[in-house]
Amino acid sequence: MIYQRASSTAVAFSPTPYDRVIAERLHVPAREGRAVRVEAGRRFRVIDPDGGQVADTWAFVGDDPAEFHSAQHTRVHVNRLFPRPGEEFVTNARRPILLLEEDATPGIHDMLCAACDPERYRGLGVEGPHASCQENLRTALQAVGVDAPRFAPQPINLFMNTPAQPDATIAWLPAPTKAGDYVLLRAELDIVLVVSACPQDIIQINERNPGPIAIELL
Ligand SMILES: [Zn+2]
Numbered sequence: 001m002i003y004q005r006a007s008s009t010a011v012a013f014s015p016t017p018y019d020r021v022i023a024e025r026l027h028v029p030a031r032e033g034r035a036v037r038v039e040a041g042r043r044f045r046v047i048d049p050d051g052g053q054v055a056d057t058w059a060f061v062g063d064d065p066a067e068f069h070s071a072q073h074t075r076v077h078v079n080r081l082f083p084r085p086g087e088e089f090v091t092n093a094r095r096p097i098l099l100l101e102e103d104a105t106p107g108i109h110d111m112l113c114a115a116c117d118p119e120r121y122r123g124l125g126v127e128g129p130h131a132s133c134q135e136n137l138r139t140a141l142q143a144v145g146v147d148a149p150r151f152a153p154q155p156i157n158l159f160m161n162t163p164a165q166p167d168a169t170i171a172w173l174p175a176p177t178k179a180g181d182y183v184l185l186r187a188e189l190d191i192v193l194v195v196s197a198c199p200q201d202i203i204q205i206n207e208r209n210p211g212p213i214a215i216e217l218l
Contacts (some may be wrong), residue, residue, distance in 0.1 A: 007055060024041055026215040028055075031199035035144045036215060037062060038187040047182040047214040048159055050205045052175045054198040056115050056133040056155040059089070059097050062190035064147050067091045071111045071154035082109050087170025088188065097191060098156075102184035106176045109183075109218065115201050117152070124202040131195035136196035144186065146192055155196075157196070158183055160205055174207045182216075 007179060028034045033056075038044060046055050059165045061067040069198040070092040114120075117134035133155065138148040159181070161173040187193070199211040200206050 003043040011025065011082055011218035019103040024217050025149050026217070028195050028213040028215065029137075030197050030212045031131040031211045032139040033133065033194060034110045034215065035140035035192055036195045037144065037216070038191050038217065040187055043184060043186045044193070045182040045184050045214075045216040045218065046158055047174070047216060048105075048177040048210075050177060051177050051179040051181065051212050052209075053177065053213060054160040054175050054200070054205050055158040055213045056137075056198050057158050058137060058153060058155055058194040060146065060192045060194070061091065061097070062192055063147070065141075065192065067093050067095070068153050071156070075111065082111050092139040096188040099186040099188055100183065102123070104162040105159060105181040105183060107161075108159065108161045108176050110160040111154065112164070113157060113160070113162055115152040115155050115173070115196070116198060121202065126202065131199035133196040133198050137194055138167075140194045140196070141192065143194060151213045157198075160198075162205065167183075172203045172205055174204050184218075186190075186191065191193050 015214040026034055059069040066087045069089045073094050078087045083100045085100050085103050091097045115133035115138055117132045121130040134152040137152050141148040159175040159177045162170050162176055196212055199210050199212055200207050
């Protein structure tokens with residue numbers, strides 16, 4: 001079901017140099033991240049083109065990246081672990097920043113687990129470099145001229161299947177998305193959107209075969 005407010009207005013998208021070539025559909029290659037500015041009122045899809053892939057997603061306020069979507073404030077705002085269609089993500093100042101309009105997936109997402117980072121892979125036994133969502137966030141923000149925070153905020157882990165179990169442990173399961181599954185979101189503020197195609201290939205959340213993600217600006 002698609003939820004749309006009567007006051008919704010389409011706002012022209014202003015491409016940055018980084019995304020001018022692919023202003024409408026932004027390809028996020030496997031194991032990489034991309035950032036794009038999205039104006040308030042604009043809607044976009046985050047798509048899993050091949051299925052079985054987690055998309056770590058962040059939204060920063062365009063003119064003040066110290067304010068960003070906050071998992072902990074959002075859980076309080078919606079009184080759930082993850083918003084349902086028609087509900088909003090809010091910032092660390094409790095302002096609505098994203099509206100989840102439609103969820104065309106099995107409805108499985110995570111907003112509890114930190115982004116992967118080099119230390120996570122070292123802990124999993126990886127020797128040498130390994131791409132990570134935290135580094136992808138940094139690289140993507142720098143590409144659009146935004147200073148990256150020292151530590152990645154808790155991401156919106158779209159499509160990630162890591163449910164809490166009755167004994168309070170976390171299960172690390174493959175993303176249940178099929179090819180072409182997507183969520184449709186609307187920016188409630190001018191934002192910098194960042195999406196990382198999670199490079200996790202040590203545990204099975206991406207079926208140990210990380211793939212790409214697509215962002216479609218509507
Ligand atoms: Zn990751």
